[in-house]
Amino acid sequence: MDYETVIGLEVHAQLLTASKMFCSCPNQFGDKPNTNICPVCTGQPGVLPVTNKKAVELAIKTALALNCTVEPSSVFARKHYFYPDLPKNLQISQYELPLATKGHLEIEVDGVKRKIGITRVHLEEDAGKLVHQGAARIMGADSSLVDYNRTGTPLMEIVSEPDLRSPREAAVYTETLANLLRYLAVTDAKMEEGSLRCDANISLRPKGEAKFGTKTEVKNINSFRAIEKALLAEEKRHEEVLSEGGKITQETRFFDDVTETTTGMRGKEYAHDYRYFPEPDLVPVEPPRTWVAEIKATIGELPWQRKARFVGLSVAGEAAQLLVNDKPLADFLDAAVKLGAKAPTVANWLIGDITAYCKENKKELAGLNFPPAELAELLTLIEKGTLSNKIAKEVLFTALQTGKPVKEIVAASGMTQISDEGELLKIAQEVVKSNPKQVEQYKGGKEAVMMFLVGQMMKATKGRANPEAATRLLKQALG
Numbered sequence: 001m002d003y004e005t006v007i008g009l010e011v012h013a014q015l016l017t018a019s020k021m022f023c024s025c026p027n028q029f030g031d032k033p034n035t036n037i038c039p040v041c042t043g044q045p046g047v048l049p050v051t052n053k054k055a056v057e058l059a060i061k062t063a064l065a066l067n068c069t070v071e072p073s074s075v076f077a078r079k080h081y082f083y084p085d086l087p088k089n090l091q092i093s094q095y096e097l098p099l100a101t102k103g104h105l106e107i108e109v110d111g112v113k114r115k116i117g118i119t120r121v122h123l124e125e126d127a128g129k130l131v132h133q134g135a136a137r138i139m140g141a142d143s144s145l146v147d148y149n150r151t152g153t154p155l156m157e158i159v160s161e162p163d164l165r166s167p168r169e170a171a172v173y174t175e176t177l178a179n180l181l182r183y184l185a186v187t188d189a190k191m192e193e194g195s196l197r198c199d200a201n202i203s204l205r206p207k208g209e210a211k212f213g214t215k216t217e218v219k220n221i222n223s224f225r226a227i228e229k230a231l232l233a234e235e236k237r238h239e240e241v242l243s244e245g246g247k248i249t250q251e252t253r254f255f256d257d258v259t260e261t262t263t264g265m266r267g268k269e270y271a272h273d274y275r276y277f278p279e280p281d282l283v284p285v286e287p288p289r290t291w292v293a294e295i296k297a298t299i300g301e302l303p304w305q306r307k308a309r310f311v312g313l314s315v316a317g318e319a320a321q322l323l324v325n326d327k328p329l330a331d332f333l334d335a336a337v338k339l340g341a342k343a344p345t346v347a348n349w350l351i352g353d354i355t356a357y358c359k360e361n362k363k364e365l366a367g368l369n370f371p372p373a374e375l376a377e378l379l380t381l382i383e384k385g386t387l388s389n390k391i392a393k394e395v396l397f398t399a400l401q402t403g404k405p406v407k408e409i410v411a412a413s414g415m416t417q418i419s420d421e422g423e424l425l426k427i428a429q430e431v432v433k434s435n436p437k438q439v440e441q442y443k444g445g446k447e448a449v450m451m452f453l454v455g456q457m458m459k460a461t462k463g464r465a466n467p468e469a470a471t472r473l474l475k476q477a478l479g
């Protein structure tokens with residue numbers, strides 16, 4: 001039987017606030033365990049939480065960019081469960097009345113655009129972090145350590161509709177969303193560090209069937225690459241069970257990225273298991289409309305708007321997408337274009353040689369002393385005919401390696417293109433003289449030989465001849 005895959009994602013993003021969700025402890029990653037804690041975030045008796053306004057602002061900004069409706073009133077709720085990383089035995093989250101609802105995000109997979117519904121965006125607090133000794137998870141571990149630094153970190157949860165139809169779509173959705181969140185500067189969206197996490201609900205149903213099949217939830221997806229892998233593994237498992245006439249059990253499953261398989265963790269909880277009720281210590285979130293409008297005005301250019309603008313500057317669609325996916329590269333292009341460089345040329349250099357250099361040397365463009373003005377300078381030298389493309393590449397690598405200005409490198413090396421045509425003509429005549437066989441072939445009608453002769457001129461000038469001038473002068477020398 002042919003099955004259709006149905007996927008919905010819950011993405012959790014840690015918000016870039018200075019302090020935690022309901023207390024003034026610093027919200028930062030990588031500190032000594034259990035140092036950024038206080039009576040509020042460790043759930044001591046008699047304390048009162050206070051909502052972090054910045055977290056509300058960042059979540060509203062996200063909701064607006066996702067075309068959601070920001071609700072006039074939303075309520076925090078207590079979600080009860082018992083786990084060693086949760087000192088209060090409850091998590092403050094939002095349940096019946098979330099911050100924002102009913103939006104969408106457009107994704108593009110292999111040139112096809114699709115709108116994925118966003119069910120809701122809500123705020124909650126993060127739990128602590130368990131560090132297991134001797135195993136990757138609590139089951140099978142010799143012991144587990146608890147770090148409460150993360151407890152109470154502001155989390156935003158973005159829940160999608162079950163609109164995704166393949167593991168690949170799910171991966172593209174998550175990457176598109178993460179990129180949007182980086183543009184909005186609401187999170188750094190690093191899956192490997194846990195500042196962005198993704199739980200996936202997946203089910204299969206016979207093609208044409210309107211009713212959803214039984215779903216499972218996949219957890220422990222720790223990288224963008226793992227999303228597609230985890231869902232492919234779970235999709236395959238569903239298909240095998242169903243095609244053998246078996247039934248899927250609704251449960252939470254753990255993805256092991258070494259074996260690339262999922263294993264059962266626990267029976268899926270239902271909402272009533274959490275005994276949700278409104279948090280009595282917090283007032284509802286009622287953002288004034290004027291404030292929402294002010295937040296809306298702070299949303300800058302969004303990734304897809306930027307892509308459209310780059311395409312308008314004659315950058316190819318695929319190149320524009322690559323640049324927009326890497327904000328520092330896109331910022332670099334904008335800065336270079338402002339200095340007069342042509343966008344498609346800048347795009348080629350950025351995606352080509354500059355990215356290759358950064359990858360090879362495991363460096364970030366921002367970490368090199370190579371500002372946009374230097375690339376603009378280099379491109380001007382090519383356009384003016386001072387540098388050939390080949391020499392310009394050498395200058396680029398020297399600039400990237402040493403951090404020296406392009407002008408200085410060019411002046412010191414004498415690598416400028418030979419513009420004295422008399423000098424070039426002499427070299428052309430010598431090339432003709434020393435390659436009689438090829439000259440004969442050329443004169444016999446084999447025009448492709450010209451490439452070889454131009455190559456010889458490049459060799460003789462160490463790449464300092466302009467290829468067009470070389471071709472023209474060779475033809476002159478050939479008579």
Ligand SMILES: [Zn+2]
Pocket residue numbers: 020023024025036037038039040041042152
């Ligand atoms: Zn605290």
